[in-house]
Amino acid sequence: MAEVVLERVNKIYPNGYHAIHDLDLDIKDGEFLVLVGPSGCGKSTALRMVAGLEEISGGEMRIGPTLVNDVHPKDRDIAMVFQNYALYPHMTVADNIGFALKLAKIPKAEIEERVGKAAAILDLTEQLPKKPGQLSGGQRQRVAMGRAIVRQPKAFLMDEPLSNLDAKLRVQMRAEIAALQRDLGVTTIYVTHDQVEAMTMGDRVCVLKRGFLQQVDTPQNLYDSPDNVFVAGFIGSPSMNLMRLTLGGTADNMSVEIEGQTLKIDPQVAQAKPALAGFLGREVVVGIRPEDMEDAEIATDAPGDRKLRTHCTLIEALGSELIVHFPLAVESFSIMDAEFEGEDAVEQAKDEQGRTIYVGRFSPRSRARIGSELEVVVDTARFHFFDPESGNAIRG
Amino acid sequence: MSAVTVDQLNDGGRQSAEDQARAAELKRLERRDGWRRRIPILPALIYTILVTQIPFLFTLFYSLTDWRIDTPDPRQFIWFENYGSLSGDTFFLDSAWVSVQMTVMAVLGSLIVGTGLAILLDRKFFGQGFVRTLLITPFLVMPVVAGLMWKLQMFNSTFGIIGWVMNQLGLEPVEFATRFPLASVVVVLIWQWSPFMMLIVLAGLQGQDQSVLEAARVDGATSWGTFRQITLPQLRPFLELGTLLGAIYLIQVYDHIEVIVGGQPGARNLPFYIAGRSIGGGNRFGLSSAYSIVVVLASIIIANIGLRVLSNLLEDDS
Numbered sequence: 001m002a003e004v005v006l007e008r009v010n011k012i013y014p015n016g017y018h019a020i021h022d023l024d025l026d027i028k029d030g031e032f033l034v035l036v037g038p039s040g041c042g043k044s045t046a047l048r049m050v051a052g053l054e055e056i057s058g059g060e061m062r063i064g065p066t067l068v069n070d071v072h073p074k075d076r077d078i079a080m081v082f083q084n085y086a087l088y089p090h091m092t093v094a095d096n097i098g099f100a101l102k103l104a105k106i107p108k109a110e111i112e113e114r115v116g117k118a119a120a121i122l123d124l125t126e127q128l129p130k131k132p133g134q135l136s137g138g139q140r141q142r143v144a145m146g147r148a149i150v151r152q153p154k155a156f157l158m159d160e161p162l163s164n165l166d167a168k169l170r171v172q173m174r175a176e177i178a179a180l181q182r183d184l185g186v187t188t189i190y191v192t193h194d195q196v197e198a199m200t201m202g203d204r205v206c207v208l209k210r211g212f213l214q215q216v217d218t219p220q221n222l223y224d225s226p227d228n229v230f231v232a233g234f235i236g237s238p239s240m241n242l243m244r245l246t247l248g249g250t251a252d253n254m255s256v257e258i259e260g261q262t263l264k265i266d267p268q269v270a271q272a273k274p275a276l277a278g279f280l281g282r283e284v285v286v287g288i289r290p291e292d293m294e295d296a297e298i299a300t301d302a303p304g305d306r307k308l309r310t311h312c313t314l315i316e317a318l319g320s321e322l323i324v325h326f327p328l329a330v331e332s333f334s335i336m337d338a339e340f341e342g343e344d345a346v347e348q349a350k351d352e353q354g355r356t357i358y359v360g361r362f363s364p365r366s367r368a369r370i371g372s373e374l375e376v377v378v379d380t381a382r383f384h385f386f387d388p389e390s391g392n393a394i395r396g
Numbered sequence: 397m398s399a400v401t402v403d404q405l406n407d408g409g410r411q412s413a414e415d416q417a418r419a420a421e422l423k424r425l426e427r428r429d430g431w432r433r434r435i436p437i438l439p440a441l442i443y444t445i446l447v448t449q450i451p452f453l454f455t456l457f458y459s460l461t462d463w464r465i466d467t468p469d470p471r472q473f474i475w476f477e478n479y480g481s482l483s484g485d486t487f488f489l490d491s492a493w494v495s496v497q498m499t500v501m502a503v504l505g506s507l508i509v510g511t512g513l514a515i516l517l518d519r520k521f522f523g524q525g526f527v528r529t530l531l532i533t534p535f536l537v538m539p540v541v542a543g544l545m546w547k548l549q550m551f552n553s554t555f556g557i558i559g560w561v562m563n564q565l566g567l568e569p570v571e572f573a574t575r576f577p578l579a580s581v582v583v584v585l586i587w588q589w590s591p592f593m594m595l596i597v598l599a600g601l602q603g604q605d606q607s608v609l610e611a612a613r614v615d616g617a618t619s620w621g622t623f624r625q626i627t628l629p630q631l632r633p634f635l636e637l638g639t640l641l642g643a644i645y646l647i648q649v650y651d652h653i654e655v656i657v658g659g660q661p662g663a664r665n666l667p668f669y670i671a672g673r674s675i676g677g678g679n680r681f682g683l684s685s686a687y688s689i690v691v692v693l694a695s696i697i698i699a700n701i702g703l704r705v706l707s708n709l710l711e712d713d714s
Contacts, residue, residue: 051610051614052613052614053610053613053614072613073610073613073614074613074614074615074616074617074618076614078614079614079615080610080611080614082607082610082611083607084605084607086605086607086608086610086611087608087611088608088611088612088626089608089630090629090630090632099612099615099617099625100615100616103615103616103617103621104616147611147615151615
């Protein structure tokens with residue numbers, strides 16, 4: 001077990017593509033760090049560089065006290081779990097799990113004992129004599145985990161290990177992997193594009209975009225105070241509503257106008273974010289989490305200057321909550337662009353009049369119906385503000 | 397009560413009659429469907445029967461006669477006498493042994509060289525496609541041309557390249573094809589068949605899951621260890637396929653022997669020997685037919701065993 005440190009690490013491919021830009025990461029001993037981001041953000045590349053499967057073009061990488069820039073993967077003492085599991089198809093489960101130990105010339109009796117122990121932890125004892133081809137997806141995933149834990153390495157590296165499983169199994173394995181990591185206390189770097197995995201599993205989450213580090217923090221901090229508009233929009237489901245609005249009013253009494261309706265910004269916000277005063281009369285990006293909106297029929301005690309009139313275009317009833325879609329004639333701020341993100345760049349939905357569709361998370365007691373008039377209460381005390389030029393959060 | 401039972405029985409009888417009619421109809425439809433699938437391959441099947449099975453039946457018939465065309469005696473039916481003389485024919489046994497040696501050495505040799513070439517080709521480098529095409533060319537050369545090329549330009553002690561190199565090294569040039577007839581033929585066969593093996597093994601190498609190789613590297617395997625413990629076992633079905641196909645073709649070699657060594661005893665395999673005893677001047681058509689039948693039967697048995705082994709292996713892997 002060891003800490004993993006990346007200092008100004010860069011990756012430039014022979015064709016000139018700059019995949020990772022000056023990545024600084026300090027992963028503590030025993031920590032579970034999740035790398036998350038849209039496809040092509042460099043998260044897998046970063047992981048493969050830690051594994052030694054990709055060369056490091058610049059910067060320094062340490063595992064424990066050792067500088068590993070030019071160390072062969074086999075000498076780094078790390079274990080990796082691959083997306084497609086990468087099991088050895090011609091070997092039995094027992095041989096798959098014990099392969100690394102065999103290569104390390106560990107006595108046969110000890111290999112058997114350690115493989116047996118790992119198999120018991122992962123509930124694989126009965127599968128030991130089988131070959132990977134005879135196992136189900138979930139069992140293969142466990143074998144891949146077994147191959148990693150049997151080694152007692154300095155660090156676990158996991159590259160989207162759950163993405164090939166069905167939804168139910170994924171939730172189960174998510175909890176199991178997190179629990180296993182806590183029990184073993186091995187430093188873990190986990191790559192995923194699934195932000196639910198990132199939020200639920202990581203001690204800290206590192207958000208990457210196009211090879212640039214966006215923010216590293218605990219899941220709750222990422223959610224509550226995103227450093228920039230990308231993190232704000234990427235973390236959270238449904239995503240944060242991002243509106244381009246002009247900041248009106250005065251320094252003590254700020255407001256924004258949406259379709260001619262004025263929303264008064266809670267004075268606490270202006271106090272907590274003094275830099276906001278500098279944006280008076282200018283455009284800002286206002287971020288509103290879906291759960292900071294509610295049906296006015298339920299939140300009856302809300303003041304009149306916190307309400308928006310619109311109508312409901314779609315309701316997704318999840319039982320415990322209603323995801324309500326409604327249009328507003330306000331331009332949205334897109335965190336992905338088609339040129340870089342390709343298919344990941346989802347165009348914000350619009351209605352037939354060209355108004356952008358925004359999303360609120362209402363109580364299931366709401367009686368909102370598709371097509372009906374809707375009054376939305378907005379908790380302006382929980383607004384997030386971002387500079388539309390730099391994308392950075394407006395705070396101190 | 398009983399009336400009901402009788403009714404039910406009657407009803408049951410009617411039902412089973414209906415069932416039978418339906419089953420017959422189903423069978424008829426199945427048969428029609430079967431023919432619809434068979435008809436398109438019928439011309440090919442008829443052609444194959446005409447060009448392989450009819451000559452085979454004739455050969456079978458000749459093998460039971462003492463037919464030779466250089467004497468005016470009428471053809472006589474002698475039952476299995478030809479087969480009986482087989483075990484006493486040391487030339488036949490010698491040729492069989494040469495066939496075994498030649499096939500085994502050529503198959504193994506080309507498999508090893510082909511695997512080596514495939515490994516070298518299984519990486520990205522500038523001009524990869526060009527090099528691959530060049531490496532395939534020996535396989536595209538006609539056997540007779542390949543034989544002549546090697547005989548005249550390589551093995552020949554006066555004009556050959558090998559002789560020249562030996563000369564440069566201060567050694568006495570050797571007439572290879574005469575001194576080492578079997579080895580000379582095997583060398584040319586390996587040269588010609590390595591590209592075939594290379595293509596098969598290359599397909600296997602490129603079908604490998606890269607992440608499995610990466611997993612082995614992370615698990616602590618060296619390059620050689622990865623090849624021996626991960627790549628080679630995964631290549632096994634491809635190596636088996638190469639061996640089987642190579643053996644089927646190489647057991648029939650004739651042209652190379654004819655051109656390079658011209659039937660010296662040391663490099664005379666079964667096809668060459670049998671041809672010599674019949675159309676090659678021996679004119680013993682009855683006897684040669686018996687020999688051919690034995691060779692065909694042996695080949696079929698060996699090929700069947702080989703195929704069964706191969707398909708078992710493939711089933712195991714899936």
